[in-house]
Amino acid sequence: MKLKVKGKQRNSKMCVMCGLDNPAGIRAPFYSMEDGSVITLFSYREEHQSYPGRVHGGLITAMLDELGLRALWAKEGEEKTYGVTTSLETKYRKPVPYGVPLLARGVIEKESGHFLTAACAVYNMAGDLLANAEIKYIKLDVNKIQEGVNEHEEMCYLIEDGVTEIDVKGI
Numbered sequence: 317m318k319l320k321v322k323g324k325q326r327n328s329k330m331c332v333m334c335g336l337d338n339p340a341g342i343r344a345p346f347y348s349m350e351d352g353s354v355i356t357l358f359s360y361r362e363e364h365q366s367y368p369g370r371v372h373g374g375l376i377t378a379m380l381d382e383l384g385l386r387a388l389w390a391k392e393g394e395e396k397t398y399g400v401t402t403s404l405e406t407k408y409r410k411p412v413p414y415g416v417p418l419l420a421r422g423v424i425e426k427e428s429g430h431f432l433t434a435a436c437a438v439y440n441m442a443g444d445l446l447a448n449a450e451i452k453y454i455k456l457d458v459n460k461i462q463e464g465v466n467e468h469e470e471m472c473y474l475i476e477d478g479v480t481e482i483d484v485k486g487i
Contacts, residue, residue: 317483317484317485317486318481318482318483318484319349319350319351319353319355319481319482319484320349320350320480320481321347321348321349321350321479321480321481321482322347322348322349322350322390322393323347323348323393324345324346324347324348324474324475324476324477324479325345325346325347325348325354325386325389325390325395326395326473326474327343327345327346327473327474327475328473329473331382332375332378333378333379333382334346334382336473336475340363342358342359342360342364342375342379343358344356344357344358344379344382344420345357345358345475345477345479346382346383346386347390347479347482348389348390348393349390349482351423352387352390352391352423352424353387353390353421353422353423354383354386354387354389354390354421354422354423355419355420355421355482355484356379356383356419356420357417357418357419357479357482358379358417358418358420359414359415359416359417359418360375360412360413360414360415360418361414361415362414362415364414365414369411369413369414370411370412370413370414371411371412371413371414373406373408376406376408376412376438376446376447377404377406377447377449379420379438380404380406380420380422380436380437380438380447380448380449380451381401381404381436381449381451383420383421383422383434383436384401384422384432384434384436384449384451384453385397385398385399385434385453386422387422387423387424387434387436388424388427388432388434388453390422391424391427397455398455398456398457399432399453399454399455399456400453400454400456401451401452401453402431402452402453402454403451403452404449404450404451404452405449405450405451406447406448406449407447407448407449408446408447409445409446409447409448410444410445410446410447411446412438412446412447413440416440416441417441418438418439418440418441418446419438419439419440419441419482419484419487420436420437420438420439421436421437421439421484421487422434422435422436422437423435423436425450430454430455430456431452431453431454431455432452432453432455433450433451433452433453434450434451434453435448435449435450435451436448436449436451437449437487439485439487441485442485443484443485443486443487445487
């Protein structure tokens with residue numbers, strides 16, 4: 317099954333998941349999808365390993381965490397709401413390899429006032445579930461998260477890449 321891309325989300329400068337200026341980062345692109353979810357197509361590199369051939373669990377969880385708030389942006393249709401993680405429970409289902417294409421998806425399960433819950437998962441390209449998480453966030457003004465931050469300066473990259481649909485293989 318293929319989902320249509322509604323729009324590409326911005327990348328930041330230094331975020332470990334999306335930062336295009338971070339040499340150690342993943343530099344993942346994120347897409348707002350027609351069903352209100354967010355999807356990324358990305359790969360980890362060898363420097364992201366724990367054991368040879370496997371990605372470090374902390375970096376897997378970091379990707380899941382990144383997807384949660386971005387799922388809210390996909391649902392809202394704009395990138396203006398910010399927040400921080402209040403709890404996150406990751407379940408590692410299978411080893412996550414580096415050096416291969418992966419797909420990750422996030423969707424908002426519940427939203428009320430200043431709180432939201434997201435379900436996020438990482439898959440291989442065959443559609444096998446590798447890791448998933450339930451993540452809870454509190455919405456906060458970006459300057460309550462970090463004083464003096466200019467989100468337009470930090471989240472400054474919008475590089476269109478022509479992706480118009482993504483095959484989700486029944487996930």
